[in-house]
Amino acid sequence: MNYSISQTQERTQQIRIGGFLDAERRHKLYLFLGILIAAALAVALAVYGWNYYILDQIHRPLSAKHSDLKASGRIGLRLGELGAVFFALVYLYPLRKRWSFLARSGQTKHWLDFHILLALMGAVAISFHCAFKIHGFAGMAYWTMVALTVSGVVGRYFYAQIPRRIGDAEMSLKEMQGIGLRVVEELSGQKMLPARELERLFQMPDSREVQSMSMLKAIVQMMLFDIRHPFRVWTLRRRSISAGELVLTLGGILRTRHAALERAISLASGQSELAKRVLFLSKTHRVFHLWHVIHRPFSLTFAIFVIIHISVVISLGYF
Numbered sequence: 160m161n162y163s164i165s166q167t168q169e170r171t172q173q174i175r176i177g178g179f180l181d182a183e184r185r186h187k188l189y190l191f192l193g194i195l196i197a198a199a200l201a202v203a204l205a206v207y208g209w210n211y212y213i214l215d216q217i218h219r220p221l222s223a224k225h226s227d228l229k230a231s232g233r234i235g236l237r238l239g240e241l242g243a244v245f246f247a248l249v250y251l252y253p254l255r256k257r258w259s260f261l262a263r264s265g266q267t268k269h270w271l272d273f274h275i276l277l278a279l280m281g282a283v284a285i286s287f288h289c290a291f292k293i294h295g296f297a298g299m300a301y302w303t304m305v306a307l308t309v310s311g312v313v314g315r316y317f318y319a320q321i322p323r324r325i326g327d328a329e330m331s332l333k334e335m336q337g338i339g340l341r342v343v344e345e346l347s348g349q350k351m352l353p354a355r356e357l358e359r360l361f362q363m364p365d366s367r368e369v370q371s372m373s374m375l376k377a378i379v380q381m382m383l384f385d386i387r388h389p390f391r392v393w394t395l396r397r398r399s400i401s402a403g404e405l406v407l408t409l410g411g412i413l414r415t416r417h418a419a420l421e422r423a424i425s426l427a428s429g430q431s432e433l434a435k436r437v438l439f440l441s442k443t444h445r446v447f448h449l450w451h452v453i454h455r456p457f458s459l460t461f462a463i464f465v466i467i468h469i470s471v472v473i474s475l476g477y478f
Contacts, residue, residue, distance in 0.1 A: 186272070190273070193273070193276045193280065197279060200280075200283060201283050201287075204238075208287070208290075210222070210224075211225065211228050212228075228290055229290060230288055230289050230290060230292070235287070235288050235290060236288075238285070238287050239284075239285065239289075242281045242282075242285035242288055245277045245278070245281030245284060246277070246461075249278050249281065250462070252270050252271065253458075255270055268319075271318060275312060275315050278307070278308045279308060279312075282304055282305065285301070286301075289301060296464075296467075296468075299464065300461070300468060303457060303461045304461055306457050307454070307458055310450065314447070314451075314454055317443055320381065321436065321447065363438055364380065370441070377439055378446060380439075381439050381442075381443075384435055388431070392424055392428065393411040395411070395424060396408060396411030396424075399415075399417070400415050400417070404416075
């Protein structure tokens with residue numbers, strides 16, 4: 160009876176994990192398609208309008224594409240409408256906290272990812288809508304949009320650095336450390352990769368050193384770690400594979416066929432990422448709080464600019 164209950168619980172857990180993985184795959188697929196659409200739109204517009212966008216404001220009216228690509232043109236106006244729709248959808252994310260039917264739908268991190276993606280797609284559409292004319296009132300609105308989008312991307316980075324529950328993070332870190340050490344010992348015995356080389360993946364500053372850092376220095380240290388990490392992984396792979404495999408893996412950028420090596424690198428990478436998040440947690444919380452203070456005024460200011468702009472356009476009879 161107990162065995163049957165245990166089997167049922169295990170099966171239920173497997174179903175939950177499978178469902179979670181399927182949701183993650185769908186989420187990543189939708190993000191990829193969104194990025195692909197935004198990139199295709201930007202490339203198509205850049206290719207079509209290159210010889211127009213490089214002209215100065217005096218010569219643009221002489222171009223055959225002016226009636227299409229100017230802000231009030233056939234294409235330019237549609238891009239403005241598209242950008243407005245994207246940015247209107249962006250504001251669903253903060254409204255999610257107030258509307259219960261949205262709060263029950265999806266995960267917060269997924270909403271945040273699409274929040275950022277829609278802002279980037281909106282920024283692309285608006286950039287081509289205004290034909291990169293960024294002077295006067297339109298210029299103020301444009302640079303507010305840029306500041307809003309950049310601050311959103313920065314906020315997403317810091318959001319990813321905060322473990323959802325610090326107790327779970329610490330427990331996972333301890334478990335991963337034990338697994339990682341066993342794999343390091345295994346690889347050392349096989350002479351595939353020296354343990355000291357693998358340990359370089361998760362070298363961290365002392366916790367007391369981190370606490371004494373200024374906020375700016377802590378941010379720089381976190382970013383440097385994330386920038387250096389892939390290069391360390393590539394270096395490890397290059398030192399562990401043959402010349403022929405170097406070609407097949409593009410110098411260690413792609414994964415190798417050595418399961419033990421990739422498993423050890425994956426565990427060490429996950430351990431180092433988690434250790435970084437726990438180590439810098441207090442700093443990240445403070446930065447994330449300050450980011451909210453900065454991001455919200457940009458969001459409100461941009462919304463006011465958009466409302467004024469659309470009101471003026473409608474009053475002039477473009478709709």
